[in-house]
Amino acid sequence: MFGCLVARKLVQTAAQQVAEDKLVFYLPDYENIKHVVIFMLGTIPFPEGVGGSIYFSYPNSNGMPVWLLLGFVTNGKPSAIFKISGLKSGEGSQHPFRAMNIVRTSPVAQTGISVELLDSLA
Amino acid sequence: MFGCLVARKLVQTAAQQVAEDKLVFYLPDYENIKHVVIFMLGTIPFPEGVGGSIYFSYPNSNGMPVWLLLGFVTNGKPSAIFKISGLKSGEGSQHPFRAMNIVRTSPVAQTGISVELLDSLA
Secondary structure, eight states, X not given: OEEEEETTSOOBOOOEEEETTEEXXXXXXXXXXXXXXXXXXXXXXXXXXXXXXXXXXXXXXXXXXXXXEEEEEBTTBOEXXXXXXXXXXXXXXXXXXXXXXXXXXXXXXXXXXXXXXXXXXX | OEXXXXXXXOOBOOOEEEETTEEEEEESXXXXXXXXXXXXXXXXXXXXXXXXXXXXXXXXXXSOEEEEEEEEEBTTBOEEEEEOXXXXXXXXXXXXXXXXXXOOSSOOEEEEEEEEEGGGOO
């Protein structure tokens, strides 16, 4: 349903589903990521009244993920380009991925998509 | 073989072939385009020794297309994000789309992909 793209890398279309309404893409080599592109493939629309909040996560100095809200995609705005460089000194924000059991052997960045009611999208 | 994406719009994957080695994507509403993303779908690689030069074209005040070289994609660098805003006051550059018979009823912007030898890529 979604594609995720980092400049210079191959597009990813196989997100990992970590909850019924949550998907993540893993992004290796995150220190060099300047922009992340999230787009709907155009095959399956969101159900009526919902869209996807987009989060970016990177490991802090302890290897723990810091999550930042980037924005959203909807059926009416099916793609977005987010600037990541400069964000990585942030403190993190409220996010719905806290309870997810996302286990990785090495710290990588992630883009998370959380399906939410349109009213609650940023 | 390629995808083309403008932020907020649906991804395009059906390029129009205008010559054996040249493809274009049409980009409506070009005045509001800030970035163009070009990426290989990952299904078909370039043949050995070649890649794709990426051009952007917009209509000048006479409706004639002005072409600008943006950069390139290759098997080793299968995607690129190009900043378009700010380019549109440029003079245009040498490009291989001059002889193409690209007829449109209304002036739109285009992204052109020209398959070329790696040695000749920008």
